[in-house]
Amino acid sequence: MYKNLLAYINQYANLPLTSEEESLIEATFQPKKLRKKQYFLQEGDVCKYVGFIVKGAMRQYSVDDKGVEHIVHLYIENYWAGDRESSIMLTPSNYNIDAWEDTEMLIITRAEMLDLMEKIPALVKMIRLMDERNAIANQRRLSSTISNTAEKRYEEFADNHPQFIQRFPQHIIASYLGITKETLSRIRKQAMK
Amino acid sequence: MYKNLLAYINQYANLPLTSEEESLIEATFQPKKLRKKQYFLQEGDVCKYVGFIVKGAMRQYSVDDKGVEHIVHLYIENYWAGDRESSIMLTPSNYNIDAWEDTEMLIITRAEMLDLMEKIPALVKMIRLMDERNAIANQRRLSSTISNTAEKRYEEFADNHPQFIQRFPQHIIASYLGITKETLSRIRKQAMK
DNA sequence: CAGAACCGTTGATAAATGTCAACGGTTTTT
DNA sequence: AAAAACCGTTGACATTTATCAACGGTTCTG
Numbered sequence: 001m002y003k004n005l006l007a008y009i010n011q012y013a014n015l016p017l018t019s020e021e022e023s024l025i026e027a028t029f030q031p032k033k034l035r036k037k038q039y040f041l042q043e044g045d046v047c048k049y050v051g052f053i054v055k056g057a058m059r060q061y062s063v064d065d066k067g068v069e070h071i072v073h074l075y076i077e078n079y080w081a082g083d084r085e086s087s088i089m090l091t092p093s094n095y096n097i098d099a100w101e102d103t104e105m106l107i108i109t110r111a112e113m114l115d116l117m118e119k120i121p122a123l124v125k126m127i128r129l130m131d132e133r134n135a136i137a138n139q140r141r142l143s144s145t146i147s148n149t150a151e152k153r154y155e156e157f158a159d160n161h162p163q164f165i166q167r168f169p170q171h172i173i174a175s176y177l178g179i180t181k182e183t184l185s186r187i188r189k190q191a192m193k
Numbered sequence: 194m195y196k197n198l199l200a201y202i203n204q205y206a207n208l209p210l211t212s213e214e215e216s217l218i219e220a221t222f223q224p225k226k227l228r229k230k231q232y233f234l235q236e237g238d239v240c241k242y243v244g245f246i247v248k249g250a251m252r253q254y255s256v257d258d259k260g261v262e263h264i265v266h267l268y269i270e271n272y273w274a275g276d277r278e279s280s281i282m283l284t285p286s287n288y289n290i291d292a293w294e295d296t297e298m299l300i301i302t303r304a305e306m307l308d309l310m311e312k313i314p315a316l317v318k319m320i321r322l323m324d325e326r327n328a329i330a331n332q333r334r335l336s337s338t339i340s341n342t343a344e345k346r347y348e349e350f351a352d353n354h355p356q357f358i359q360r361f362p363q364h365i366i367a368s369y370l371g372i373t374k375e376t377l378s379r380i381r382k383q384a385m386k
Numbered sequence: 387c388a389g390a391a392c393c394g395t396t397g398a399t400a401a402a403t404g405t406c407a408a409c410g411g412t413t414t415t416t
Numbered sequence: 417a418a419a420a421a422c423c424g425t426t427g428a429c430a431t432t433t434a435t436c437a438a439c440g441g442t443t444c445t446g
Contacts, residue, residue: 062340070340072332085329094336131324136278138331139265143287145338146371147255147263150403169423178339183403185425343433362393376433378395392443397436404431414421 002026004054005106008078012129013122021120028116029106034058034099041083041097046090049107050082056103057167060095061175071175074164080130081105100168150179151187195219197247198299201271205322206315214313221309222299227251227292234276234290239283242300243275249296250360253288254368264368267357273323274298293361343372344380 006022017025032051034040040058041047058081060073072095075081086093087110108116117123144153154177158165165173170188171181179187199215210218225244227233233251234240251274253266265288268274279286280303301309310316337346347370351358358366363381364374372380 062336064340070336072336072339084325085332088325088329128321131328132277132281135324135327135331136281138328138335139278142331142335142338143255143263143265145335146265146369147257171423180404181424182405182426186403189425364393373434374394375396375435382395390445393441395439397438399435401434402432405429408427409425412423416419
């Protein structure tokens with residue numbers, strides 16, 4: 001269960017964990033299982049936990065006035081799910097996060113994470129690297145969303161994230177790209193030629 | 194010249210700097226003046242410096258196949274300008290950054306910054322907070338771009354960033370929002386009623 | 387001061403994307 | 417096994433946004 005998480009930390013931080021550190025991590029992160037469609041976070045709640053996905057697939061989305069879902073993040077194994085703004089500011093989240101497949105996570109509160117970071121240097125390094133990587137990915141996505149047509153955005157996405165294309169149905173991908181499922185269907189038909 | 198930067202660090206980190214630390218900062222950051230339209234970074238170059246803006250206004254943008262500029266960031270006093278991806282990965286940047294007004298900056302290389310961070314704990318704290326704040330802002334912007342109509346995006350932007358509305362002309366704001374200047378003009382006309 | 391560049395606006399038209407309704411084929415649930 | 421939910425596709429049509437061209441007013445620059 002904890003194998004993936006420990007491997008993830010080791011890989012990211014490149015600062016081997018001692019066995020004491022490993023034990024501490026195993027003692028702090030709690031296992032959490034979600035059945036398909038179960039919520040990890042509901043709009044209006046404060047996001048208490050961030051979770052590392054050991055197995056499964058999840059999505060994060062807002063719901064607008066008309067009841068339409070707008071997917072902002074997709075997660076699979078080795079991703080971290082959570083709403084950072086809500087966690088940090090302790091404000092009610094605007095997002096829902098739920099399981100798209102049956103999912104196993106390892107969850108931790110922000111306070112626990114801050115505590116662990118004081119005791120385990122590798123975690124600090126990991127977080128810093130994750131932040132950087134995240135900032136870069138966000139920049140790219142934003143740039144693509146502003147500058148490219150729907151067709152090009154889909155192409156780029158499919159090239160860079162084939163795992164998501166396989167795991168999630170098209171209407172989910174469409175929402176993630178900010179277009180309707182009908183438009184995506186037509187774009188794909190067009191591109192096939 | 195360094196007053197704004199030191200105040201910024203103090204405010205963010207909330208960890209008063211010693212006078213030795215202040216001296217070290219002043220010795221490391223270099224002043225740089227840019228005249229209006231001058232480049233701080235050009236597409237194809239590796240982004241060597243990140244710069245704190247003491248006075249002035251800047252923009253960051255890519256240029257597409259048709260020669261159209263897509264503005265991804267606007268900066269004014271107390272903002273940091275740079276392309277993180279290029280700085281970290283040492284890859285050629287896809288972006289240009291230039292001065293929209295005559296600008297005074299304090300610039301520093303990534304290596305120098307990492308070095309300073311080892312010596313000045315307040316800087317580490319500041320960077321962490323900036324990263325968080327940045328991640329939150331990016332999340333919001335992305336969410337807004339995906340979920341909202343152009344009209345609502347403009348409204349939100351004008352509400353949250355009145356300083357930018359005053360400092361930059363409409364066609365720049367339009368590009369930042371991912372729409373054309375004509376569309377923005379019509380949206381504003383519409384909204385006035 | 388004169389010419390050039392810049393800026394916001396408008397109109398006419400085209401292109402991209404959304405909306406709504408319907409369908410058939412799957413998968414899931416009971 | 418039957419019913420229900422889900423999924424991708426298609427057609428007809430509406431809406432949003434882009435494109436292109438032109439204009440008058442401003443600001444910059446030599």
